[in-house]
Amino acid sequence: MPVEPLSQKEVEDRLAELPGWSLDKDHLIRSYRLGSHFAATAMVVHIAQVQEELNHHSDLTLGYNTVSLAVHTHSAGGAVTEKDFELARRVEDLAPGHGAH
Numbered sequence: 001m002p003v004e005p006l007s008q009k010e011v012e013d014r015l016a017e018l019p020g021w022s023l024d025k026d027h028l029i030r031s032y033r034l035g036s037h038f039a040a041t042a043m044v045v046h047i048a049q050v051q052e053e054l055n056h057h058s059d060l061t062l063g064y065n066t067v068s069l070a071v072h073t074h075s076a077g078g079a080v081t082e083k084d085f086e087l088a089r090r091v092e093d094l095a096p097g098h099g100a101h
């Protein structure tokens with residue numbers, strides 16, 4: 001089933017419930033800081049597992065002790081959809097276990 005683009009209002013309402021996340025042009029974005037490079041690497045692997053489970057994938061960037069995500073929905077023409085917020089919510093939920101902030 002195709003996912004529909006969210007309206008600007010819908011995006012704003014959902015962002016209000018996801019502190020730390022923001023809209024950069026047509027992507028939802030967030031960066032996390034971690035305690036070490038290995039901690040950041042482990043979080044990337046965990047996010048990759050979730051992305052495979054959801055069949056929804058961000059542009060996921062590993063820095064020295066940072067992990068950054070940018071996500072939109074290719075199949076919706078690059079718009080932001082519920083799928084993007086579902087992934088963002090799942091990443092928020094796993095972040096504390098990695099000591100990410």
Ligand SMILES: C[C@H](O)[C@H](O)[C@H]1CNC2=NC(N)=NC(=O)C2=N1
Pocket residue numbers: 055056057058071072073074075076
């Ligand atoms: C075939 C498969 O369902 C698609 O390629 C999936 C995989 N991951 C995806 N990820 C994202 N961000 N958007 C998509 O439209 C998308 N589509």
